[in-house]
Amino acid sequence: MNFTRSFMIMAVAEGVALAVYVLAQLAEIDFGSAAIAAQIAVVVAAAVVAIVAFQAWSHRNTPHTICAMLLGLIGGASLVSSVFTSQGDDIYGSAPMALLGTMALVATVAVTIVGASREGQKAS
Numbered sequence: 001m002n003f004t005r006s007f008m009i010m011a012v013a014e015g016v017a018l019a020v021y022v023l024a025q026l027a028e029i030d031f032g033s034a035a036i037a038a039q040i041a042v043v044v045a046a047a048v049v050a051i052v053a054f055q056a057w058s059h060r061n062t063p064h065t066i067c068a069m070l071l072g073l074i075g076g077a078s079l080v081s082s083v084f085t086s087q088g089d090d091i092y093g094s095a096p097m098a099l100l101g102t103m104a105l106v107a108t109v110a111v112t113i114v115g116a117s118r119e120g121q122k123a124s
Contacts, residue, residue: 006052007112013048014109016041017079021102024091035089042083042091049105050076053112064115068108075104 020038023029031038053072057065078101085093092098 006056007109007116010049010052010112011109013045013052014105017045017049017102017105020045020091021098025095025098030089031091032089035091038091039083039086043080046076046079046101046105049108053108056112062115064111064118068111068115071104071111072108075101075108077101078104 020042024031024038050072053065053068057069078097080101082092082094082097082101085097087093
C-alpha cells in the first residue's frame with residue numbers, strides 16, 4: 001500500500017473519531033441505541049490511526065514518524081480506555097481521556113502529514 005493511501009485512510013479514521021467526539025461531548029447528542037455502533041466506530045478508528053502510524057514508522061524511522069507513532073499509540077489507548085469504561089448509553093466513560101485520545105489522534109495525523117511533506121521537500 002502506498003503512503004498516500006495510508007495517509008488518507010488515517011485521516012478518514014481520525015475524522016470519524018473527531019466527529020463522534022464532537023457530537024457526543026460538545027453537542028451532547030444522545031446516541032441512544034446507536035451508542036454501541038458509535039463506540040465500535042471510535043475503537044476501530046483509533047486502532048486504524050495507531051496501526052497506520054506504527055506501520056509508517058516501521059518503514060521510515062524519522063523523528064516525525066516516531067512522534068506520530070507515539071501519539072497514535074497514546075491516542076488509541078486513551079480512546080479505547082474511555083470507551084470501555086463507559087456505562088449505559090454514554091460513548092465515553094471519562095471525558096478527559098476522550099479529549100486526550102481525540103487530540104492525540106488529530107496530532108498523529110498532523111505530524112504524519114508534516115513529516116511526509118518535509119520528506120517531499122528534501123527529495124525535490
